[in-house]
Amino acid sequence: MDADAQEQEIAELTRLVREFSVERDWEQFHDPKSLVLALVGEVGELAELFQWIPADRAATEFGPEGRQRRAAEEMADVLVYLVRLADVLGVDLGAAARAKLADSRRRFPADELRGVAPHKA
Amino acid sequence: MDADAQEQEIAELTRLVREFSVERDWEQFHDPKSLVLALVGEVGELAELFQWIPADRAATEFGPEGRQRRAAEEMADVLVYLVRLADVLGVDLGAAARAKLADSRRRFPADELRGVAPHKA
Amino acid sequence: MDADAQEQEIAELTRLVREFSVERDWEQFHDPKSLVLALVGEVGELAELFQWIPADRAATEFGPEGRQRRAAEEMADVLVYLVRLADVLGVDLGAAARAKLADSRRRFPADELRGVAPHKA
Amino acid sequence: MDADAQEQEIAELTRLVREFSVERDWEQFHDPKSLVLALVGEVGELAELFQWIPADRAATEFGPEGRQRRAAEEMADVLVYLVRLADVLGVDLGAAARAKLADSRRRFPADELRGVAPHKA
Numbered sequence: 204m205d206a207d208a209q210e211q212e213i214a215e216l217t218r219l220v221r222e223f224s225v226e227r228d229w230e231q232f233h234d235p236k237s238l239v240l241a242l243v244g245e246v247g248e249l250a251e252l253f254q255w256i257p258a259d260r261a262a263t264e265f266g267p268e269g270r271q272r273r274a275a276e277e278m279a280d281v282l283v284y285l286v287r288l289a290d291v292l293g294v295d296l297g298a299a300a301r302a303k304l305a306d307s308r309r310r311f312p313a314d315e316l317r318g319v320a321p322h323k324a
Numbered sequence: 325m326d327a328d329a330q331e332q333e334i335a336e337l338t339r340l341v342r343e344f345s346v347e348r349d350w351e352q353f354h355d356p357k358s359l360v361l362a363l364v365g366e367v368g369e370l371a372e373l374f375q376w377i378p379a380d381r382a383a384t385e386f387g388p389e390g391r392q393r394r395a396a397e398e399m400a401d402v403l404v405y406l407v408r409l410a411d412v413l414g415v416d417l418g419a420a421a422r423a424k425l426a427d428s429r430r431r432f433p434a435d436e437l438r439g440v441a442p443h444k445a
Numbered sequence: 446m447d448a449d450a451q452e453q454e455i456a457e458l459t460r461l462v463r464e465f466s467v468e469r470d471w472e473q474f475h476d477p478k479s480l481v482l483a484l485v486g487e488v489g490e491l492a493e494l495f496q497w498i499p500a501d502r503a504a505t506e507f508g509p510e511g512r513q514r515r516a517a518e519e520m521a522d523v524l525v526y527l528v529r530l531a532d533v534l535g536v537d538l539g540a541a542a543r544a545k546l547a548d549s550r551r552r553f554p555a556d557e558l559r560g561v562a563p564h565k566a
Numbered sequence: 567m568d569a570d571a572q573e574q575e576i577a578e579l580t581r582l583v584r585e586f587s588v589e590r591d592w593e594q595f596h597d598p599k600s601l602v603l604a605l606v607g608e609v610g611e612l613a614e615l616f617q618w619i620p621a622d623r624a625a626t627e628f629g630p631e632g633r634q635r636r637a638a639e640e641m642a643d644v645l646v647y648l649v650r651l652a653d654v655l656g657v658d659l660g661a662a663a664r665a666k667l668a669d670s671r672r673r674f675p676a677d678e679l680r681g682v683a684p685h686k687a
Contacts, residue, residue: 212333212418219425227432228439232618235382235395236374236478239367240617242402243485246360246367247610253357254603255562255595258500261356267414274356275415278406279424281363282417285402293388294396296403297333303400304340311348318349320497353497357599361496364606368489375482376474376683379621441618454575454660461667469674470681477624477637478616481609484644488602488609495599503598509656516598517657521666523605523648524659527641535630536638538645539575545642546582553590560591 213297217290220283238288245280252277334418338411341404359409366401373398455539459532462525480530487522494519576660580653583646601651608643615640 210218224230252274256264265274289296311321331339345351373395377385386395410417432442452460466472494516498506507516531538553563573581587593615637619627628637652659674684 209330216418216421216425219422223425223428226434227437229441231439232441234379235386236377236379236482236621237617239371239374239482239485240478240613243367243371243481244610244614244617246364247607247613250360250364250603250610251607252564253360254600254607255564256357258355258357258599262412265356265413271413271415274413275410275417275420276424278410278415278417279420281406282403282421283424285399285406286421289396289399291383292386292392292395294392294399296396296399297337299396299400300337300403300407301340303397303404304337304344307344313347316348318352320350320353322494322497357500357603358496360603360606361492361599364602365489365493365496368486368492371482371489372486373685375479375486376685379478443615443618451572458660458663458667461664465667465670468676469679471683473681474683476621477628478619478621481613481616485609485613488606492602492606495602498599500597500599504654507598507655513655513657516655517652517659517662518666520648520652520657520659521662524645524663525666527644527648528663531638531641533625534628534634534637536634536641538638538641539579541638541642542579542645542649543582545639545646546579546586549586555589558590560594562592562595 211297213286216282217286217296220287221290224287233287233291235288235291238284238291242281242284242288245277245284249274249277249281332418334407337403338407338417341408342411345408354408354412356409356412359405359412363402363405363409366398366405370395370398370402453539455528458524459528459538462529463532466529475529475533477530477533480526480533484523484526484530487519487526491516491519491523574660576649579645580649580659583650584653587650596650596654598651598654601647601654605644605647605651608640608647612637612640612644 224233252265252270253261263269265271286296288294289299345354373386373391374382384390386392407417409415410420466475494507494512495503505511507513528538530536531541587596615628615633616624626632628634649659651657652662
């Protein structure tokens with residue numbers, strides 16, 4: 204995605220979260236370890252939503268006809284802290300994700316791994 | 325944020341991750357609970373990077389002059405699975421994050437909470 | 446379980462982990478936030494083991510005839526850090542677990558909740 | 567720890583959690599992936615307790631003179647789900663932890679690693 208006059212979506216979100224933090228003088232709490240713990244807290248809430256739902260019903264239970272909004276809220280919280288952590292470390296999160304995906308394309312050739320979930324040894 | 329001629333950044337990333345999954349026939353593994361577990365795995369790798377670094381040195385250790393690239397990779401992995409989960413559930417992740425942030429502005433008035441980290445009881 | 450001459454199992458484990466830490470002069474790294482991050486790292490490794498295994502095959506895949514030993518290792522790592530964190534905070538982990546279970550018996554009456562997974566709103 | 571007439575502490579806890587589950591007919595929900603997600607939820611609650619506390623005050627904040635009891639509750643929840651997962655997989659959690667610790671003693675010689683936190687590359 205090339206540079207243009209318009210602010211990129213993740214950069215905009217980063218700016219909004221930073222403004223939110225500055226207005227509350229909460230930057231003092233946002234060291235990386237604290238932010239990772241906050242991220243873990245939100246991932247925990249996301250996990251709790253899904254924990255007892257049978258695997259084959261989870262997509263429906265939290266899809267457009269279900270509690271999608273609840274899942275969206277928890278996912279939003281995860282993204283907000285991830286974006287905040289990236290800002291604190293000076294990481295361009297969108298660029299990092301695109302680079303990682305390009306790298307995964309090389310490491311996991313579609314021809315060799317079709318239908319095979321690479322599992323941890 | 326309304327539709328415009330240009331694809332939004334998170335939508336583009338979502339499309340790239342979906343293509344990656346389809347090409348490998350990995351959609352079959354991407355039920356929500358499995359994706360949350362994968363997200364947890366990546367958050368765990370992020371946590372491991374920071375675990376033994378003293379809190380006041382973490383931003384430098386993983387900043388532009390340090391191992392920023394390593395942190396960026398793990399954060400990218402978290403974002404990729406988050407985006408994939410949002411796609412599977414039909415969630416507009418960018419919109420959800422902006423809505424959540426607007427909600428947080430209401431719930432945490434800057435005037436009342438300046439410098440105070442709201443803690444869990 | 447009342448006090449007796451023999452050291453309780455969790456107390457023994459706590460002592461072993463403490464000795465391990467002292468011998469390596471690693472107590473300096475074991476502040477609570479760092480230990481929680483380390484715990485998160487191990488939980489992440491546990492999650493990675495299970496992530497792409499179909500839900501209805503996971504118990505077999507990591508059971509006595511399967512990769513039980515791998516799961517046991519990751520679960521052991523989680524326990525070790527949990528025990529270490531408890532030691533640092535002066536928490537009697539076994540007693541806390543028994544108290545929590547007694548509390549859960551009161552909060553979740555078997556008669557009312559039989560077969561119903563209490564879900565997060 | 568040698569075999570004796572008395573039930574070991576972790577075995578006792580395992581039995582209590584199993585009874586609790588059976589009485590509520592909740593075994594049906596306790597497949598490994600669901601239990602790992604539940605564990606993640608509890609680890610998230612533990613992380614939330616610590617997230618905004620300055621690193622050098624966390625041990626005091628959640629020590630005997632502080633909110634130790636709150637930390638103990640969350641740690642108890644983590645242990646309960648860990649013990650339940652071990653039971654479902656047939657893992658002897660105490661033995662696994664002792665074996666892992668013995669293994670760590672070999673992998674991390676005290677002489678070579680004194681005062682050095684082995685970090686992830």
